[in-house]
Amino acid sequence: MDELLSEFLTETSESLSTLDVELVRLEQEPNAPDLIDNIFRLVHTIKGTCGFLGLPRLEAVAHSAENVLGKVRDHELVVTPVAVSLILKSLDRIKDILAALEATEAEPEGDDSDLIGQLDAMALGQVIPGIDEPAAEPEAKPVERQLKEGEATEEELERAFLETEIEETEIEPIEVAEIAAPVKATPIEAKVEPEPHAEKSGEPSVASQSIRVSVDVLETLMTMVSELVLTRNQLMQMVRGQADSEFKVPLQRLSHVTTELQEGVMKTRMQPIGNAWAKLPRIIRDLGHELDKKIDLQMLGADTELDRQVLEMIKDPLTHMVRNSADHGLETPAERAAAGKTETGKVVLNAYHEGGHIIIQIKDDGRGINVEKLRAKMLSTGMATEAEVGEMTDQQIQMQIFAAGVSTAEKVTSVSGRGVGMDVVRTNIEKIGGTVELASQWGKGSTFTIKIPLTLAIVSALIVESCEDRFAIPQLSVVELVRASKESEHRIEMIKDTPVLRLRNRLLPLVYLGDCLKLANASEHELTEGAEVFVVVSQVGSYTFGIVVDRVFDTEEIVVKPVTPLLRDIAMFSGNTILGDGSVIMILDPNGIAATTSDTKVGERSDDDEHHAQAVSASDTTTMLVFRAGSEEPKAVPLSLVARLEEIEVDTVENANGQNLVQYRGKLMPLVKMDDGCNIRESGRQPILVFADGDHSMGLVVDEIVDIVESRLDIELTASQAGYLGSAVIEGKATNIIDVGHYLSAAFSDWFTSPDEAAFGEDDVRSLLLVDDSPFFRNMLTPLLEVAGYKVTVAANGDEALALREKGVAFDCIVSDIEMPGMNGFELAEQVKSDSRWQETPIVALSSHVNPKDLERGRNVGFSDYVGKFDRDALLSTLSQTLAEKVEVA
């Protein structure tokens, strides 16, 4: 039997039995979205596979069933017993056809139009009188005909199979050429896979070179070898103690043999990735025919080996992705020619090793991903609000193709386009600890990069010690190691009880491993002279933190064993392992440590990745420094604005002109007190926050630094009190966000003042409209401008700004960002200038990068001036100049 066919039969019958169970469950819990998704995917997979194998009858039935399920998933249909029975009935039909297929290797003849008619009618929301009646819905028919034109007349069936056979012979030599090398390298590989279907007798003589071994046997062998290694290690250790042992030489030999045996057995688990690719040439060829595309599939690095367990897991996602690249990625020959490309589209599959990982790239030179279209799609399906979409980078939006329910294909074809698939791909890859990334350029093509561990069973891990217990940390999540001691440049500093480490001008939050595992009393962290600890810098998502351990040993290849169910609830561990010396140690899970120790959004963040819509907000967090000054309630300031945290000796504070000053870095730095009666201490050391800007620096006197947290900067109330921006909820507490600008101007009266400020009087307050998509920037610029005497109104985008115009609000000047999602600054300016209401209002452009071309374009569309985003002096002087000019004109 055709290998593809036999594999398909096994897989599909597995899926079908799962489906039976799942559907019954669905009937009981009709509102479980996971269940619906899963059912939908299974049916989708069956349909897709049928399509490729040229099984039109099966495909037609599955397609119609999928239509119904799709409606259910999109909440257009409710789950009723009738619907479930109908789906079950179609599954039964599929099973019947499969049984015949298995027996005869051909799809049996028969007519499914009754069933398909019912399914389509249901998909259209029509009530079905009785399932068993052949409900010939006249409206439903045309739809079905359109979708499955000419399903399965006998000749066609015949022809389809003839074609299939021809393809087989055509494609064979290519396949052999592609995978010949790996087969030679490990003759055993092909035989490792369990093959439930008996092959026909009379195998070619090549087969006698290898034998079939069941995977179980290999697994047992692997376990035995591990034990042997451990025993060998024990013996070695015993002999090492004795100077002259008669066992030394034989043991040496035993050791050698054991090592070789271990390597040999490991090798049996490894298979070339080409095995997972074997099906692809044919799939691509069929796809090319079906879609009328010319596709050139190149496969590089097919002999890259990886663990068979990983291989199994990666096989389906890979197939799916290649199919997607060919279907969605590549254009039709006509389109390609029009775009100045060669008619033949290229899909390149490349696999290679990189530092304990396998990197697999799937690259096409097709049309790339249309970010705008995807953006619109996300809005129309309600996956994200306009504001959320607006704040996403192109990269983030592109990644949305991995979310469930997104498809860029305009029409639903039998190949793809239902938005199922890429999320499955990602789920499968992530399940084995891999990642998938996407880089796409509109018009040029897309590259998917999959990074997966070589093996799941054995990982490289760093062995560390804390409080005399040893632990393993997967090397994957370790970024670097830092030695910290009292004397070295890396010193652990405390903010209240929170340890931090300065690492390349950033504060790295630290976690004592002993503390978070409750190994020792936490207070004993004060390092004595000469003592040192190690900081294992780990990265979880975008959160970087340090794990403080007492000692660092070596990296070791460890065999990961799952923890007993009794301990599954402990998030800190991802497994346990037996070291070379026979001791059992726990494998730490940095993810769990981060989630349990930091209260940040780390945990949620990984969720967010799944819940696409929230992905935006996660990237939107700001690191806040929380402190107390004067009153009890916490106050906070974005950490990025703080230059340093210092403690100064109170004795060194000088007093001049009623202002407290301190000598700091060779200059006099003014100390500013918070208004709430926070006073400089009588004696000892005084914590201060240092804010610096160019030549100026200022110390803000605080009582206590509480914490550094990552939080969304959602300022909820604009405080009426000077010195505060407003309050935000940080760590569940209402926290006042201080207005740094206020204190800066208190310290240096000239900090913000521009020479021309006097151009308009005190009472003549100028109104400004600030348009910027970044909430952080809005929050930072607003106080700055307000301090300078403007009345500021903010808008998050061009539309909001124009809405204000509709309301009849007038401003003296508009300050607008250039790079904004949706309507950009140039477009906004055009809009503003095109309407009489705001025509006279000068617009100042803000941009993070100013180049001459932009400048010119800006002037053309009506910007009065152009200011770099981070140049506040320039902004203020430009504003006052612009307004002065306006007054003159008026």
Place this chain on the structure above:
Amino acid sequence: MSAQDTSNSNSPSLDAVDEPSNGAESEEFVTAIIDGQLFGIPVLSVQDVLGPQSLANIPLAPPEVAGSLNLRGRVVTAIDLRKRLGMEPADREKSMSIVVDHHGELYSLLIDEVGEVLRVPMLNYERNPPTLDPRWRDISQGIFRLDGRLLVILQVQRLLDIIKLAVAA
């Protein structure tokens, strides 16, 4: 062509309680002594009997979990039966242990001393007295009357319900 993960396919529960009265005339138990009390564990669930072992500490584990050890390349979780039964703690490093297999995982039950393997007639079986300490009643399957002493039969399944216990507490 995706081999979908069918993790949610309900695996049939293996929590079959090993009732001793399954028609057999007698039952065989490995006996253990903890604090002078004789306990029995069905002989078929016993994998190994070990002398004192050094245990690797498992931080954050429930107090009943004494640690883990390496038994011929497999990781075995040690359960302190004294703790589990609410008795005074003893030196774990000196305890002997009975290794049982439960759902494919190995657990070593720390006890004071291993006794003989006993075959006891079903005639001597009796249900737990209702006045028994609830902690014991929960994990005891019943009592066998022996000559001069009583044999408390331990249910491995219940013994390992430590997580549930922690939640309930």
